[in-house]
Amino acid sequence: MISVSEQKSFDQRFSLIRTLAPDKVLSREEQTRLTIMDAGVGDFFSCFGSTYFIQEINTYQEASEDYSKLMDYFVTELTCLCLETGAVGHFEWEIDDELEVSITLDQTKFKRLTDDQGEPIDEDDLDQIVADEDRIVYAGETFEYDDDWAAVYRRDGKEEQVYMYEFVNDRASMFLTIEEWQDGDKEEYRIYISKPVTPAEVTLISRGEGEP
Structure with missing residues (x-):
């Protein structure tokens, strides 16, 4: 049944x-x-x-880092x-x-991510990871830093501010994206694994x- x-x-x-x-x-x-x-x-x-x-x-x-200016780059x-x-x-x-x-394959959490030395990472490490263009390891796969950028997300006529941290694994042809969503004075993090189509x-x- x-x-x-x-x-x-x-x-x-x-x-x-x-x-x-x-x-x-x-x-x-x-x-x-x-x-x-x-x-x-x-x-x-x-x-x-x-x-x-x-x-x-x-x-x-x-968008610009302070979200005051919009650019001509879109992701649908x-x-x-x-x-x-x-x-x-x-x-x-x-x-x-x-x-x-x-196509998005999976959604994960910080507890499943480490640096390339096997040490756990969290949201407090992101700025340093970007500054060092460091690596992130997920499920045994190493993802290299690729880019970070601010975006305005539009859904149902509403706008939200999100900051994107993008990493790529060329060998396995996969992407890891950490999205930092602004919610007042707090941030919410969503982490996705995807692959090109x-x-x-x-x-x-x-x-x-x-x-x-």
Whole structure:
């Protein structure tokens, strides 16, 4: 017997699958021509053999360190429901000379991170890690410092300030991002592991009817 939450998830996905009517499916030419940049809320796309329904689209816009000035660099975040598993995940895309896409694999905590000497780290170490361009180790993988930047995050017409600390593991082709969210006089930290996706692996397959 399945739980109430599992039944609810199944019913939601079944309802969404029923909206994939033949007249909504894009032609082969459109699927080839369109990219993740053309996707909107309520659309469906496939990637890595799974089908995703886009629930939300939000953006990060780069800002000066004191958030007084906005830059012309954006990262677009897609919150997606996987129809096969019921899991909610995130894809991101940006233009950095060319289209770059990534998928979030996991969310973790500081207690699972160390420096390259095996010593634990926390939020108080971030400024020094950036100054030294130091490494962070997660699950046996070493991530090199890559960049840090301020951003304004926009969701549902609201804006939040977030500071990004980015690290990369070229060998395993993975990213580690520490997000410092401002909440009044306090900060909240969210840590994500992600990996790049070849843009051509994302195929927009149907224009949906929006959120059910």
